[in-house]
Amino acid sequence: MEIRIIWPAGQLTAQLDDTPTSRALLDALPIESSANTWGEEVYFDTRLTPVLENSARQVVDPGTVAFWTDGDALALPYGPTPISRGDECRLASPCNVLGRVDGDPRVLATVRSGDPIRVEAT
Template identity: 75%
Template sequence: MRIRISWPGGRLTATLDETPTSSALAGALPIVSTARTWGEEVYFDTPVSPALEADARQVVEAGTVAFWTEGDALALPFGPTPISRGEECRLASPCNVVGRIDGDPRMLATVRPGDPIRVDRV
């Protein structure tokens, strides 16, 4: 499944894998939320509360679409966070990996804290 993530300064698409978390997200679309940033990561609240999956990871590649179960939030890292070691994308805690951003994840650098953010099915 593909989704579109849009905010006042831009938009991008992502391809989701078939996981329990992505199924829960799909059932909640469209999602409208408020963007927050943490280093080079954008995250925002969602109305779903999936469980932590067995293959959850804390260190991921830039452009990974992750779900932070501790905060019921979608996490979109595009570079280092405050707890990263070097240039890695280290999330606050292990997250469910649900997909990958199509194209350049650095577009997320245009998201500002407080921006309205919307996720729709493409």
């Protein structure tokens, strides 16, 4: 399952695993929102309200596609956040892991808070 995420300065694709949250996200596409940044993480509201899955994690690899159930948001970390220890990607709280971005996740550094952001199926 592949998605495309588009913002004014760039875009990327991501591969999603077959999880309940991934399926809910795909069913809701396309989604348009406004980007937020938190350290080296981009997140944005999806208006979806999935439950926290048993495999949820707070520390993930750069480029992980995660769903923050506390904020109904897709979370895309590409480096440390304000609560990281060292270089880890530590999310605000445990998140459902949906998949991984293709290529270098540091392209997300071009997203600015307030940028329009769109997620669509490929």
